[in-house]
Amino acid sequence: MKLSFSIFFFFIASVYLNAQNIKVLSASNKEPIYGVAIYNADKSKSVVTNFRGEAELDIFSDSETIYFKHLSHLLKALTKAEIGNSNRVYLLSNTQDLNEIVISASKFEQNKKDIPQKIVNINSKGIEFTNPQTSADLLENSGQVYIQKSQLGGGSPMIRGFSTNRLLITVDGVRMNNAIFRGGNLQNVISIDPFSIQNTEVTLGSGSVIYGSDAIGGVMSFYTQKPKLSYTDSLLFKSNAIVRYATASDEKTGHFDFNLGYKKWAFVTSASYTDFGDLRMGSHGPDEYLRPEFVLATNTGDVVIQNSNPLVQKVTGYNQLNLMQKAHFEPYEDLSFDLGLFYTATSNFSRYDRLIRYRGNTLRSAEWNYGPQKWFMSNLQVTKLSSGSNLYDKIKATVSYQNFQESRMDRDYQSSIRNIREEAVDAYSFSLDLDKTLSVKTDFFYGVEYIYNKVKSSGTEENIQSNTVTSTVSRYPNGASWQSIAAYTSIKYKPNTKFVFQSGVRFNHIISNADFTENNQYLNLPFEVSKNKSSAFTGTAGISWSPNNTVQWKLNASSAFRAPNIDDIGKVFDSEPGSVVVPNEFLRPEYAYGGELGLKLNFDDKVIFDLNTYYTYLDNALVRRDFTLNGESEIIYDGELSNVQAIQNASKAWIYGFELGARINFTDKLKLTSQYNIVGGTEVEDNIEVPVRHAAPSFGNTHLVWDSGDVKLDVFANYNGELSFYQLAPSEIEKDYIYALDVNGNPYSPSWYTLNFRTQYQINKSTTITASLENITDQRYKTYSSGIAAAGRNFILSLKYSL
Known part of the structure; x- marks a missing residue:
């Protein structure tokens, strides 16, 4: 009896001693790592960490070497003895980022x-x-x-x-x-x-x-955040609460989210609310950006008010609500269902660049507001894994519904007429994506997609004195629709660890329908209905080649397209002071043909350079150009004689650029990163080559970061090159009211820089504080083509509490 008890006790003790529940954590932030593959030398034994980073090591002997492998972290090898009683394994992130x-x-x-x-x-x-x-x-x-x-x-x-x-x-x-x-x-x-x-x-x-x-x-x-299962009978509960304040805009933000994870069901709930005040610009910069006066609507009429602080951009404040609810159901390990619900709504917010326009010496607009911008999305995704199907190894079906709502309300100074235009879009989509491994070296991806959009649009004029409302031309043809039907396929061929070839093709068919009957009472278009059909065939091919651990080359060529949408074929709006855009049914897709070459140099993870250059040719570009309507080049729109324009396939563009990234890892804790981008290009306008509108000035940043785990410090600079008057696109020159003036009185976009400091401190396991001081020298600047000046000196404080 005593012998039996001793043997039983010895057996239980042996099982206990050999069983080892370990937790795998990130060395940088101490967060658990999900999906770490743990195996022995010949891979005859293996386990994978769960969402808590946990795994049992009882299948491994005390003496054998155990390998810990995760795609975003460096491989680590340990024995049970080396792990010790702490039962913690820390993995270093892969600083090269190639295995992301x-x-x-x-x-x-x-x-x-x-x-x-x-x-x-x-x-x-x-x-x-x-x-x-x-x-x-x-x-x-x-x-x-x-x-x-x-x-x-x-x-x-x-x-x-x-x-x-x-x-x-x-x-x-x-x-x-x-x-x-x-x-x-x-x-x-x-x-x-x-x-x-x-x-x-x-x-x-x-x-x-x-x-x-x-x-x-x-x-x-x-x-967005994925709901996390517990994979056990116990509840997995995680929660975060965040508050933030910023001085430049008097921003006040509150956020919370929580995760409920069960064995097969999981839920994530997220909510955020932000209230912004009027944004303050910097003290040192062009005087043209100042806000010396603004219009105030009173019971007795509009009054121009002198701004007591011209650095404060009246009126720019607004608020925003964001809600998200997601659910995940995993009845089997090879089948999952994901449901997502999203809702976002803003308050009214002013279009500031329109409020700073002048007509002569007087501000042009008394009000120019976007109405609440609302977005709702529901999407259901079903993912199935299969090891026996001839058609796929992974299949993913996604069905979605979205609703977009937006509006515009504007009124001229001393005018009694407020123009209101409201739009809504119902967007439905379905996609089916499949992945099949054809061999050890070859992966095959393919899928189909269908999209349907329905547009609702109305236009009214409101007399603020008599409180009467009358109908007027809407921004878009009410009831217009846009459909897209597509099929695609792509292949990845990887004969060895050094070389990868990827290629793909897609066929798309687009149908747009617009009925202009309602708007024709105002516009007298030469057509009642427009039905635009277009097809597009695009492709891509590229290689990734790593001849050794130091060098990686990437080369890619591709074509792309944009089919005319309802905004192109049916929009009516004031594009700029004195101009109005009208519908044009004779449009074709625009095509882009381009290539890029990339080189990454990694010197023992100490010094890393990432260089890329690219070139794109845009053909049949859809651009806004002068037009005639019933033989007339000018019409009355919103009470003003306006030049007629329309979207047309009337341009070509050549765009090129160079990107340089660098990282120096001085130590495990101290690193320097820098990124610089050069963009250039020309397009044809009236048979003359002019600068491309959306080619940004040269821009970049440099960061010096210290990260000890609990404390992270970042000293950084953002910088931006100049675009002279002669480098501005004609459409930008026409918006001279948003730009600074050079010595000749011409608009231009000045160069600028900001110096900044950011820090994050993890007070304890639950509490993290983040603080930033941006634009320390209080520069007054605008990013290119922006109507509003950027924030001046700005202190941001955020506190996060997690459970």
């Missing part, structure tokens, strides 16, 4: 180093540290996306000389661009809550093979 996982290149996970295009990846820790006020600021912090702002409630990205409807935005793989995305600056990106973003991928250059129309200059892919 990206999704946007094929809609399935791939190693970043395999992609022949340049992709900028911004993870959640990077977002938390830079602490952006909007998603537009998040993109700008990357140093590779240029941001234009017409107002505080704005942020229009520019990438490699393209902007607005020649760039594509996706949220969780769903296309955000809709039928009324315009060629002028737009601010839809601010509808995406930066607090809800898990990571962002920016593809520099064409993305038409995977994403279709509009993806000419780049694709901005936002991936």
Whole structure:
């Protein structure tokens, strides 16, 4: 009996001693790492960490070497004895970033180093540290996306000389661009809550093979927080609460989110609210940017008020609400369902660049407001894995519905008529994406997509004295529709670890329908109905070659397209003072043909250079040009005699650029990073070559970062080159009211720089404080083409509490 008890006790003790529950954490931020592969030398034994970074090592013996491998971290080898009683394993992140996982290149996970295009990846820790006020600021912090702002409630990205409807935005793989995305600056990106973003991928250059129309200059892919399962019978609860304040705009922000994870179900809830006051510009810079006076509407009429502080940009404040609810259901390990619900709404916000226009010596507008910008999206994604199908290894089906609402309200100084135009778009989409491994060396991706947009638009005139409302011409033909049907395929061939070839093709068919019956009572168009059909065939091919651990080459050639949308064929609006854009049904897609060459040099992870150069030719470019309507070059619009213009296939453009990135890792804690971008280009206007409108000035940043884990410090500079009067596009010269004046009295965009400091301190496991002092020298500047001046000296304080 005693012998049996002793044997039993010895057996239990042996099991206990051999069993070892370990936790794998990131060495930089002490966060658990999910999906770490743990295996022995011959890979006969293996386990994978769960969402808590945990795994059991009881299958391994005490003496054998255990390997810990994760794509975004360096490989580590340990024995159980070396792990010790701490039961903690810390992995270093891969500083080269080549093993990062990206999704946007094929809609399935791939190693970043395999992609022949340049992709900028911004993870959640990077977002938390830079602490952006909007998603537009998040993109700008990357140093590779240029941001234009017409107002505080704005942020229009520019990438490699393209902007607005020649760039594509996706949220969780769903296309955000809709039928009324315009060629002028737009601010839809601010509808995406930066607090809800898990990571962002920016593809520099064409993305038409995977994403279709509009993806000419780049694709901005936002991936929001994923609900986390517990994979056990116990509840996995995580929560974050954040408050933030910024001095330059008197910003007050509150945010919270929480995760409920069960064995097969998980939920994430997120909510943010921000209130911005009027933005204060810097003290040192061009006087043309000052706000000396503004119009105030009173009961007795409009009054011009002298601004007591010309550095404060009256009136620019607004507020915004962001809500997100996501659910994840995983009934089996090879099948999952993901539901996402998003809602964003702003208050009214002024279009500041229109409020600073003068007619003679008097401010032109008494009011010029965007109405509440609202966005709702629901999307359901079903993902299935299969090891036995001949058609796919992974299949992903996504169905989505979006609703966009926006409006414009403007009234001239001392006028009793307020012009109101309201728009809404219902956007439906379905996509089916498949991934099949044909062999050890070959992966095959393919899919189909269908998109349907329905546009609602109305125009009214409100007499503020008599309180009467009458109908007028709407911005778009009410009831217009836009459809896209597409199929694509791409292949990745990787014969060895050094060489990757990727290629793909896509066919797209676009149908637009517009009925101008309602608007014809105001415009007298020579047609009642417009039906625009267009097809596009695009392709891409590229290689990634790493002959050794120091050098990596990337070469890619591609074509892209943008099909005319309802904004192109049916819009009516005042494009600039004294001009009006009218519909044009005779439009064809514009095409872009380009190539890029990249070189990355990595010297033992100590010094890393990343160089890229690119060239793009844009043919049949859709641009705004002078037009005639019923033989007339001028018509009355909103009570003003206006020059007639329309969108036309009337231009060609040549865009080129060079990007240089550098990183020096002095120690594990201290590093220097720098990014510099040069963009140039010309387009044809009236048979004359002129500068491209959306080619940003040379711009870049330099950061010196100290990161000890609990404390992170960043001293950095942002800088921007000059665009002289002769380097401005004609359409920019016409907006002289937003620019500084050179010695000859001509508009130009001055160079500028800012010096900044940012720090983050993890007080304890639950509490993190982030503080920034931006624009320390209080420079007064505008990013190129912006109507509003950027923030002056700005102190930002953020406090995060996590459970």
